[in-house]
Amino acid sequence: MSEAPTIELCDVTCRDGDQSRGVNLSTQDKLLVLRKDDCFGLAYAEGGFPRSNPTDQAVFEQLKNDPLHSTALVAFGMTRRKGIPAEQDLGMQALLASGAPAIAVVGKSSRFQVETALKTTPKENLAMIRDSVAYLLANGAKEVLYDAEHFFDAFGADPDYALDTLRAAHEAGARRLILCDTIGHATPDRVGRTVSAVHAAFQEAILGFHPHEDRGLAVANVLAAVREGVRHVQGTWNGIGERCGNVDLFKVIPNLTLEGYHVLPEEQMKHLTTFSEDAARRMKIRRHPGQAFVGENAYAHKGGMHVSAMERDLATYESRESPPERWGNERIIVGSKQSGLANVRHLVAKPSCAITPTLKQQILGERSLQEKILRAQKKREARGYTFDRGEASLTLLMLRAIGAFTPKIRIIESEIHSTLSVHAAGEIPEDVEQVREEADGIKNTRAIVLVGVNGDAETEYHEVAKDDGPIGALSEAVLKALEHRFPQLRQLKLVDYIVEKAPNDEGTHSKVQVTVEWEDGEDRFYTVGVSGNSIEAGWQCVIDGYEYKLLKDDVLASARAA
Known part of the structure; x- marks a missing residue:
């Protein structure tokens, strides 16, 4: 049996990905992504466009002083400009x-691109490619990868000239020729024939x-490309990435692996x-819950009949070759109005369930x-709750339902006072953004609470705190x-706070x-709250979060003592 072909990966997050709307990676963000590429052992990773920005x-x-170990750092740039010798081109020097x-x-x-975008001749374009690759290799570059922009459209319009551009780069010393579907409109059939x-x-x-x-064909196009001989995927x-994005490496890696290629x-x-979760936080984006392999819904099962069948054999609704654990994900049995007793049993039996x-x-x-x-x-749920992303609140609900939960925290009284910046008509400042920046970080909301601890009727705690919002x-x-009674609550960090319209709304x-x-620091979990008042709904989430943390720690301590 022949050995599985190896497919090189090149991460272009720090350059192409940074062109995504709403994404603005800092130097530190990019360094962390590149270090993670290095840990994974990717063949290449683009660090950016060195001439374009500080x-x-x-x-x-x-990275000159602290280089990557196993991943080759790539600097990205254009060919020399038209009519400018490579040795005089500032981009080449950068x-x-x-x-x-x-x-x-x-x-x-x-x-078309040469004459329209570059406003030069096809002949000069070939010289620009050839001169750039040759000059870089002659002046210290260890390797040059040639990115053939718009290649699939170019090959469809004029295959001879498209191949001439590759030939110019290859003869000048570029060993890796990267065929780019720049506008993302190639199909698997066309990709296969072209490659x-x-x-x-x-x-x-x-x-x-x-x-x-x-x-929406990027992954399918990757599979078509590697079948015809591609051995390097970006x-x-x-x-x-720009517009609809680049192909997602979190989809590429499992798909190529399942097809028998060696990737990682x-x-x-x-x-x-x-890593997908960490990268999303660094990018300040929200992952799609249905993201294949690594999304939070990728292995979520909700239908009662499905769950019942999976009790007998997981393969009834999951692939044996692609279990969630293989990609670091987990199977989720979602509680819902469609749930049956099989869902309840799965939820209770999960190792992560804090019971x-x-x-x-029992x-x-x-x-x-x-x-x-x-x-x-x-x-x-008939009152508007959905527990798809509220397993901690659902655990507390289950325990309450069977009389097996006594809250530790007793909220006796709570008050909220907020101060707002109000401007009379005609007095709104011209530089609104400056006012917002000056106000950013000012804690203008004060909360007063009187709380007790169940089991200790004698002691009540009265506290005041300020933050920039009522829930904080x-x-x-x-x-x-x-914090003196339950110091572990300080370990909790609120990662995300989402407000959305509840189902079953009433006008x-x-x-x-x-x-x-x-x-x-050890686990991640979700709480949910529903109310006609968003502050009340958020308040439910906070109290559930604290109660679940205390419950979880008690269950863990009990297990360790057993």
């Missing part, structure tokens, strides 16, 4: 000054593929989901307890009141659902 220049400067061991040079592939023709013409070159997602983490060591695969083993066995063994839980869940002020006041009496994401 952020990218700083990336290359820092690429060499970057100190990057590899340089990617992008050139035009079609007569096959190029592979026949350049059998000594390593062919690469740089796809975009404009038709993409971004979480698929960020198997032990690295289990870190993909965590003691003894009580788990619930799993008694149908009456399962029915109580199911009734309570459906009753709550309330939660800080409760923490100040209880002018519509409700909102608030979802809060928490982490405590």
